[in-house]
Structures are given as C-alpha cells and as structure tokens.
Amino acid sequence: MSKNIRALAARCLYAVVDQGRSLNDELPKQQLLVDSPKDKGLLQELCYGVLRYLPELELQVRRFVNKPLTGKQRVFHFLMIVGIYQIKYTRIPDHAAVAETVAATAILKNKHLKGLVNAVLRSYQREPELDETLPDAVKYNHPGWFIKKIQAGYPDSWQQILEQNQQRPPMWLRVNQSKKSVTDYLTLLSEQEIEVVQVAPLSQAILLASPVDVQKLPGFSDGWVSVQDGAAQMAAPLLQAQANDNVLDCCAAPGGKTCHILELTPNLGSMTAIDIEAQRLVRVEENLARLGLQANVIAADAVNTEQWFNGQHFDRILLDAPCSGTGVIRKNPDIKWLRRASDIDSLVVLQQQILKSIWALLKPGGTMIYATCSILPEENTEQVKRFVENNADAHLEDLAIVDNCKDWQILPGENSMDGFYYAKLTKKAVH
Incomplete structure (x- = not known):
C-alpha cells in the first residue's frame, strides 16, 4: 500500500470520530504503516490537529459540499478536513497540501471523488474565512454540552479553560x-x-x-x-507513603503513579497495583521493569474486591478513579468527541461504587488520596463531599503541602499542568 500520509490520517480520524475508537489505539496502527520518523510525526500532527479544530473544519467542508458524504464515502469527508487543516494551520505549502490530499483519493480507492476533493480545497483557498457569527461549539471547538458544563462550573474562567484545552501539551x-x-x-x-x-x-x-x-x-x-505530567506527579507526594506501609494503587494503568510511589519510598512493605483492563497492565509491567521496581500487579475489578483482596488491609490507597478525562484534553483531543453528556452520570455512579468498596480495604488511621484527571465538579468536589457526609469514619484532611486547602482542583494550563483533582481522606476509628 502506498504510504500517503493524508490517506492514513483520514482513516484514523474516521475510526475515531465516526466509529468511536480511541486515538491512542488507532494512531499507532496507522503509524505502523509508515517508515520514517518524520512521516510518523506528520501523521500525528494531522490527527491531533484535526481533532482540536474539528467543528470549525467541518463547517468549512459543509460550505462547499452540497450533499454530505455518507457510508463508505465518509472517509473522504475526513480527507477534505485534513486538507483544510493543512492549509489553515500548518506550514506545508498550499500547493503541496492540495496535491497530496487529492492524490490520497486513489489510495482510498475512489478516484471518482478526486474532483470533489480538489474543488473543495481550491474553493477554501479562494474563500477561507466566514463573516458570520459562529455558534460557541464552532467558535471554541468543543461540544455544546461540554461548554455548558464548564460555564456552570467555572462562570468566571470557562473561556480560559476552553482555550487551554486547545494548546499543545508541554513535556x-x-x-x-x-x-x-x-x-x-x-x-x-x-x-x-x-x-x-x-x-x-x-x-x-x-x-x-x-x-x-x-x-x-x-x-x-x-x-x-x-x-509524566506535572499534575500527575503530585499524587505520590500527597500520599506520603512511609517505610513498611502496605500500599494500593487502584486503577493504576499505565503505572506512572505506582512507580513514583516506589521511587520515593523504596522500603515500602508492599505495593499492589490493580486495573480492570489486563491489556493496560502490560504498560505497568513495562514501566516497572524499565525502572527496576517491583509491585504485585493484578487485573482486578475495584468494585468486586472479594475476587482479589487477600485480607491484608492497606495503610495507604491511591484511588485514581475512572473519570471523564476532561482535564487532559490538551494531550487527548479525541476526548471531546468520544465523551457524551450521559457518560458523566454513569462515571459518577461508578466512582461512588469504587469509593465505597475500596474504602473498606483501608485500615483505621489509614490515608486515601482520591484523584481524577477531570475538571467537572460532580466527579470531584461534589463526589468527595457526598462521600464524607455518608461515611462517619471518613475525614477530609487539609492538603498540608498546598496552602492548607481541603481539596485541590488544578485547571488545564495552570502552572503548565494538566487539569487534575486531589482530595485526601483519612479513616477514623469509629467506636
């Protein structure tokens, strides 16, 4: 197969946007078909860039296409979007962007659409900008439901959050x-x-x-x-694991926080890392091996603890709960298009179930750090508040190292970090 990068990008974007696949899964598959690091980099740039600006780019395509493409032709819709993205946002010369994108129609096995793709890209070159007032979803390149949630949660800073989500993540x-x-x-x-x-x-x-x-x-x-992002690197210092502690990292994949805890406290009693997806635990094992660290890694459901818990209660637990991922859109722009408003309610319920089951594994006097890479209050402050109100033995501690605040919501771009949330809970002995 010819390695036209635009064709590969169109296929990848079709799989993500139309078929609901993860960019982290789809992009490596297409990159395997490319030899040079430069071409792999261009493929990544096209996919990430399109997902950042998708509503705006789709609007441009709709201006010049009378009848929307459907079925097997949908991949060509994404090919035209890739073409417009190159013209608007990259340094690729316009003539090269148009020529390579049009050439991709042959690779995608439909030369009949060559004329349409060519016409749309040349029309955009002639008339690139719109004068009309754009809806917020297009103006800010986020789904409408998400914009409403951010406006409700952060009435004074919602625009800044959306703008930060559009930035490239630092290293x-x-x-x-x-x-x-x-x-x-x-x-x-x-x-x-x-x-x-x-x-x-x-x-x-x-x-x-x-x-x-x-x-x-x-x-x-x-x-x-x-x-590892600067925000994620706060988990281990906040947990403050001590020598001989029995520690659980719940929902641990890909293992960055597990490894960080072990690096900071090499004389732990034991470290257990669990995740429900066995496939994702491969990364945990790889990270441990590269860093020369050891942990008890288990594919396990955090809700059904009786299937794996050995009766040895934990001194410290890090619960990096499954969440919407709305704090890490900078490095995972597909989150905007894979998430639905209804997903949030389901995640809140799952977080409640995991909190309840994992809390039972914590020793009296023990510490749990509840963390998410979300910025939605219902997954974070509201979730913790409800848990403390419903559990007499749960106490929300000051995060002593962070200006004595009760919990910590980091917003995207704050001190160049991802969006992240932390709360520290201790278990009181109830008589």
Whole structure:
C-alpha cells in the first residue's frame, strides 16, 4: 500500500470520530504503516490537529459540499478536513497540501471523488474565512454540552479553560530519585542542550522548554527518568507513603503513579497495583521493569474486591478513579468527541461504587488520596463531599503541602499542568 500520509490520517480520524475508537489505539496502527520518523510525526500532527479544530473544519467542508458524504464515502469527508487543516494551520505549502490530499483519493480507492476533493480545497483557498457569527461549539471547538458544563462550573474562567484545552501539551519529566538526584539530572540535560523551564517546588517535576524524543533523554532506557505530567506527579507526594506501609494503587494503568510511589519510598512493605483492563497492565509491567521496581500487579475489578483482596488491609490507597478525562484534553483531543453528556452520570455512579468498596480495604488511621484527571465538579468536589457526609469514619484532611486547602482542583494550563483533582481522606476509628 502506498504510504500517503493524508490517506492514513483520514482513516484514523474516521475510526475515531465516526466509529468511536480511541486515538491512542488507532494512531499507532496507522503509524505502523509508515517508515520514517518524520512521516510518523506528520501523521500525528494531522490527527491531533484535526481533532482540536474539528467543528470549525467541518463547517468549512459543509460550505462547499452540497450533499454530505455518507457510508463508505465518509472517509473522504475526513480527507477534505485534513486538507483544510493543512492549509489553515500548518506550514506545508498550499500547493503541496492540495496535491497530496487529492492524490490520497486513489489510495482510498475512489478516484471518482478526486474532483470533489480538489474543488473543495481550491474553493477554501479562494474563500477561507466566514463573516458570520459562529455558534460557541464552532467558535471554541468543543461540544455544546461540554461548554455548558464548564460555564456552570467555572462562570468566571470557562473561556480560559476552553482555550487551554486547545494548546499543545508541554513535556514534564519525573526523575527516578532512587537512581539520580534531580540536581544531577538537570546537569545531564544541560550537557545534552535540553532546555529546562522550571522545576516544580512540591514534586520536583521538570518542565522542558519543548518536547524531545524520549530516547534523547539521558538514561531513559536505564530507568533514570520518566515522562509524566506535572499534575500527575503530585499524587505520590500527597500520599506520603512511609517505610513498611502496605500500599494500593487502584486503577493504576499505565503505572506512572505506582512507580513514583516506589521511587520515593523504596522500603515500602508492599505495593499492589490493580486495573480492570489486563491489556493496560502490560504498560505497568513495562514501566516497572524499565525502572527496576517491583509491585504485585493484578487485573482486578475495584468494585468486586472479594475476587482479589487477600485480607491484608492497606495503610495507604491511591484511588485514581475512572473519570471523564476532561482535564487532559490538551494531550487527548479525541476526548471531546468520544465523551457524551450521559457518560458523566454513569462515571459518577461508578466512582461512588469504587469509593465505597475500596474504602473498606483501608485500615483505621489509614490515608486515601482520591484523584481524577477531570475538571467537572460532580466527579470531584461534589463526589468527595457526598462521600464524607455518608461515611462517619471518613475525614477530609487539609492538603498540608498546598496552602492548607481541603481539596485541590488544578485547571488545564495552570502552572503548565494538566487539569487534575486531589482530595485526601483519612479513616477514623469509629467506636
């Protein structure tokens, strides 16, 4: 098969938007068909870029297509969107963008649509902008239901949140402090001329000036460093695991937080990492192996604990609950198009079920960190408030390292971090 990057991008986008597949699953499949790193990078840029600006790009296609494409022809709808994205948002010369996109019609086995694709792209070149007032969904490139939720939760900052979601994510590093000090690793980065913007004071996370290939990071394959967002790197310091603690990381895949806890407290009593998807635990095992760490990794349902719990209660539990992912849209723009308003209610119920079942595994006097990568209040502050009200032995603690606040909602882009939520619960002995 010819490796026309635009054809591969159109196929990938069709699978994500029309068939509801995850970009993290679909993009690697298409990248396997490409040899050069440069072409892999272009394919990623086209897919991510289109998903960031989808409503705006679809509106442009609708201007020039009288009859919407349906059925097997839908992939050509996405091909035209890929073409317009290149013209509007990339440095690819217009003539090359048009020629390569039109050429993709042959690869996608429908030369009859060559004329349509060519006409739409040339029409857009002649008349790129609209004068009309755009609806919010197009103006902000987010689904209408999501905009309404953000407006309700953050009436003073909703536009800023939506704008941050459209940004490219920065690259944060986590130094494996059981192998290298942060100071030493900063020296190694400097020697490689990899520029650092800041080191987060609480977590020692390192923010790079621009992303680099992980293989260019000193000692990556030797487990000296990992890639993990600055917000996610707050979980382990907040958990404050101690020597000999029995620790559970619930919903652990892909294992970044599991590894971070082990790095910070190498003399733990034991670490158990569970996730309901066995396939996702492969990544946990890979990360542990690369970093030279050990944990008891179990494919397990957090709600049905009787299937796997061995009766040894935990001193500390990190519950990174299944959530809407609305805090990590910068690096997963497909979330905007895969999520539905009805999903949120289902997730809130699932979070309640997991909280209830996992809380029973915590020792009296033990600590649980409840975390999500969501920014929706119903998954976060409202969820924790309800849990504390309904459980006499649950106490919401101050997050001592964060200005004595009871819980912490990080918004996308805040200190260059992803959107994330943390609350610290301790279990009181009830007499």
